Every structure is written in C-alpha cells, then in structure tokens.
Amino acid sequence: MFKLSIDGRIVDASPGANVLDVALANGIEIPHLCYHPELSVSGGCRLCLVEVEGRPEPTTACGLACAEGMEIRTQSEQLTAMRRAIIDLFVSDHPLDCVTCDKAGSCLLQKYAYEYGVTETSHEKIIARTLYQDDNPFFIRDHQYCILCGRCTRVCEEIVGASAIEIVGRGFESHVATPFDGPMIDSSCVFCGSCVQVCPTAALLPVSRLGKGREWEMDRVKSICGYCGVGCEIEYARKNGDIVYAQATPDGPVNGEFLCSKGRYGWDFVSHPDRLTHPLMRRDVAYELGLTDDPWELPTESPLAVENPQIEDSFVPVEWDTAYDLIAERLAHTVQNYGPDAVMGLSSARCTNEENYLFQKFMRAGIGTNNVDHCARL
Numbered sequence: 001m002f003k004l005s006i007d008g009r010i011v012d013a014s015p016g017a018n019v020l021d022v023a024l025a026n027g028i029e030i031p032h033l034c035y036h037p038e039l040s041v042s043g044g045c046r047l048c049l050v051e052v053e054g055r056p057e058p059t060t061a062c063g064l065a066c067a068e069g070m071e072i073r074t075q076s077e078q079l080t081a082m083r084r085a086i087i088d089l090f091v092s093d094h095p096l097d098c099v100t101c102d103k104a105g106s107c108l109l110q111k112y113a114y115e116y117g118v119t120e121t122s123h124e125k126i127i128a129r130t131l132y133q134d135d136n137p138f139f140i141r142d143h144q145y146c147i148l149c150g151r152c153t154r155v156c157e158e159i160v161g162a163s164a165i166e167i168v169g170r171g172f173e174s175h176v177a178t179p180f181d182g183p184m185i186d187s188s189c190v191f192c193g194s195c196v197q198v199c200p201t202a203a204l205l206p207v208s209r210l211g212k213g214r215e216w217e218m219d220r221v222k223s224i225c226g227y228c229g230v231g232c233e234i235e236y237a238r239k240n241g242d243i244v245y246a247q248a249t250p251d252g253p254v255n256g257e258f259l260c261s262k263g264r265y266g267w268d269f270v271s272h273p274d275r276l277t278h279p280l281m282r283r284d285v286a287y288e289l290g291l292t293d294d295p296w297e298l299p300t301e302s303p304l305a306v307e308n309p310q311i312e313d314s315f316v317p318v319e320w321d322t323a324y325d326l327i328a329e330r331l332a333h334t335v336q337n338y339g340p341d342a343v344m345g346l347s348s349a350r351c352t353n354e355e356n357y358l359f360q361k362f363m364r365a366g367i368g369t370n371n372v373d374h375c376a377r378l
C-alpha cells in the first residue's frame with residue numbers, strides 16, 4: 001500500500017491499481033463509459049480524463065496506474081470542457097429519445113449528458129447505425145443507441161468465454177456484430193445476458209422489459225437463484241408486484257454482476273398459472289380422511305395412457321398442516337412396520353445448501369437411514 005492525493009484527499013492504493021478504481025472506491029466520482037471494473041481497460045471513451053501534477057496534458061484515469069505521491073485533479077474548467085466535448089460527440093450520432101427510452105433512469109450516457117449540460121450536439125447529427133435486431137427471445141440489439149464502448153464484446157470474451165460478438169467495420173460503419181452479422185442464435189452466444197447487463201445504454205435490452213415501465217416505477221427485490229446449488233444472487237426489478245427483468249448486482253458474493261441464462265431469463269414460472277402454491281392430496285386419500293365428498297378410484301390403466309388428465313380429478317388442495325400431518329403419520333407407519341431403510345429421501349438442487357443440509361440431517365438422524373440423494377445426480 002502507498003498513498004496518493006486525489007482532489008486534495010490522501011487515499012491508499014495498492015500496486016497495479018488504476019486511478020479510476022481508487023477514486024471510485026473512495027467516493028470520488030469520475031465519469032466513465034467504457035470502463036467496467038470486471039473487464040480489461042480499453043480507454044476508448046476518453047471520458048475519465050483527469051489532470052496529473054507534473055504532466056502537461058490530461059490523461060485517462062482508467063488507464064493510469066497509481067504511484068506513490070501522485071497528485072490527481074478530477075475537476076477543473078479544462079476537464080469539464082473536454083468531457084462536454086466528448087459527450088457532444090457521443091450524442092452527435094445518438095438519438096436523444098430519453099423521454100420514451102426504456103433505459104432512461106439507468107443510462108450512463110443520459111446521466112453524464114445531464115450532469116454536463118449537453119442537451120443536443122453542436123455537430124451535424126448523423127445516426128449512422130440503424131440496425132434493429134430482435135432475433136432471439138431474450139434481448140434486443142438496437143444499434144442506434146450503441147456508443148461502441150466495447151463493454152459487451154469484452155465481457156463476452158473475458159468473462160463468458162464465448163467470443164460471440166466483436167466490433168467490426170471502420171468509422172460510421174463500425175458496429176457490434178456476430179460473425180458475418182448473422183443472427184445471434186447462429187453464433188456461439190450462450191444467452192447469458194452479461195452483455196445486456198454491462199451495456200451502459202439502450203443498445204441491449206431484455207425483451208421482457210420493453211415498454212413495461214420506467215426505471216423509477218420499479219422496486220428491486222434481491223433473491224437467490226433457485227436453479228442450481230451455486231447460489232447466485234439475483235435482483236428482480238418489479239412493477240406492481242410483477243417481475244419486469246432480472247439482473248445481478250456488483251455486490252453479489254458468489255456471482256458479482258454475472259448470471260447464466262436460466263437465472264437471468266428463466267423467472268416466468270414465478271407468476272405462471274400452473275405453479276403449485278399449496279399442497280395437493282390424492283383425491284382417494286382426501287376422501288378417506290373426509291376432506292372431500294367426491295370419491296375417486298385410482299385408474300387401472302397407466303397415467304400415461306389417460307388422455308388429458310385433469311389435475312382436479314386426481315388431487316385436492318389442502319392446508320399445509322393437513323399435508324404435514326399425513327406425511328408424518330405415513331412416514332412413522334412405514335418406519336415402524338418396515339424399518340427406516342424402507343424410506344428414501346430425494347432432495348433438490350433448487351434448495352439452498354442449508355435446506356439440503358437439514359434434509360439429510362432429518363433423514364439420517366430423524367428417520368435413521370442413509371437413503372438420501374439429490375436430484376442433480378440423476
């Protein structure tokens with residue numbers, strides 16, 4: 001560790017740290033678009049310019065390694081003018097649709113244009129990229145909003161390892177593309193949505209959120225993904241109680257800002273009408289217990305042979321306590337009459353580690369059997 005000064009504040013830095021990271025970690029805001037702490041430095045947007053004592057010209061903070069005794073200034077008239085000029089260039093080929101844009105409220109370009117008072121470009125306005133691609137069910141690519149920051153291509157190569165996209169072309173022809181500009185489905189994309197997560201503008205957006213509400217109308221609920229035992233943290237953006245989209249947050253202890261396709265896009269079961277929200281008891285058992293007046297007999301033929309079986313014919317919804325009482329009674333009866341090894345317990349990868357621990361404890365110490373397994377092995 002050594003010390004340097006940023007805007008007159010003495011801060012600690014470790015060897016190899018860049019000035020932007022150290023400033024942000026100390027609550028000193030420096031505008032940045034292409035930089036992302038999990039990705040390599042590209043230095044493409046030039047927005048994070050700072051002044052360094054002893055150097056004649058401003059330099060980018062993301063590409064500047066900290067050094068002992070360094071003196072950095074993040075604010076000055078010169079820096080403000082340079083940043084405004086850069087934002088001016090960005091908006092010269094960017095439609096300022098913020099009043100209707102789904103990204104408004106979380107868009108970094110909008111944030112910096114507001115902070116630096118850039119309401120329109122002073123250059124001739126040319127929207128060079130007009131391609132709109134909705135070639136997959138998960139996210140759209142609307143190239144007119146792309147600022148070519150390269151975050152998406154770097155995350156795809158460096159974190160995901162898929163290398164499905166690259167910036168191709170020169171000048172106004174430049175754009176993010178799959179090989180030969182083909183549909184996403186024909187590329188090596190695994191639809192993890194990491195590119196959507198790190199995109200600072202509306203160039204990449206989840207399909208589920210298009211026209212579904214503004215950022216400030218949504219509340220955020222954190223949860224743990226239920227698909228596997230890794231336990232990734234997910235943040236659900238909800239409007240009126242309905243999930244609009246899912247993302248990961250930088251402070252997720254397991255996964256940081258990254259998720260797989262299941263966690264990011266596979267949440268529609270939450271409000272699906274087929275989802276079971278209460279226990280169901282087989283109708284013949286419920287009839288025996290006096291919980292229903294409708295008798296029912298087990299079909300003699302295989303359930304697979306019964307066409308269009310109605311779940312209501314075979315099962316009756318019951319209270320949780322009723323279901324637990326029946327399970328406890330039947331388990332005790334089986335153990336008493338046939339021994340503990342007549343019982344087998346199968347747990348789920350969709351439970352938490354703690355739930356699976358408790359389940360095996362229940363089987364071993366409660367029932368008295370080692371017949372316990374886990375669906376991920378099947």
Ligand code: SF4
Pocket residue numbers: 094095096097098101102103104105107108109110145201202203
């Ligand atoms: S991407 Fe950002 S700057 Fe562009 S229209 Fe949408 S909110 Fe505005």
Ligand code: SF4
Pocket residue numbers: 152155156160162163164165188189190191192193194195196
């Ligand atoms: S969804 Fe994932 S794999 Fe596909 S382009 Fe984006 S980052 Fe790459």
Ligand code: SF4
Pocket residue numbers: 145146147148149150151152153176195198199200201203204
């Ligand atoms: S699609 Fe988004 S992340 Fe990728 S280069 Fe364009 S603005 Fe940057």
Ligand code: FES
Pocket residue numbers: 031032033034035042043044045046047048060061062063
């Ligand atoms: S954030 Fe440093 S150059 Fe883009």
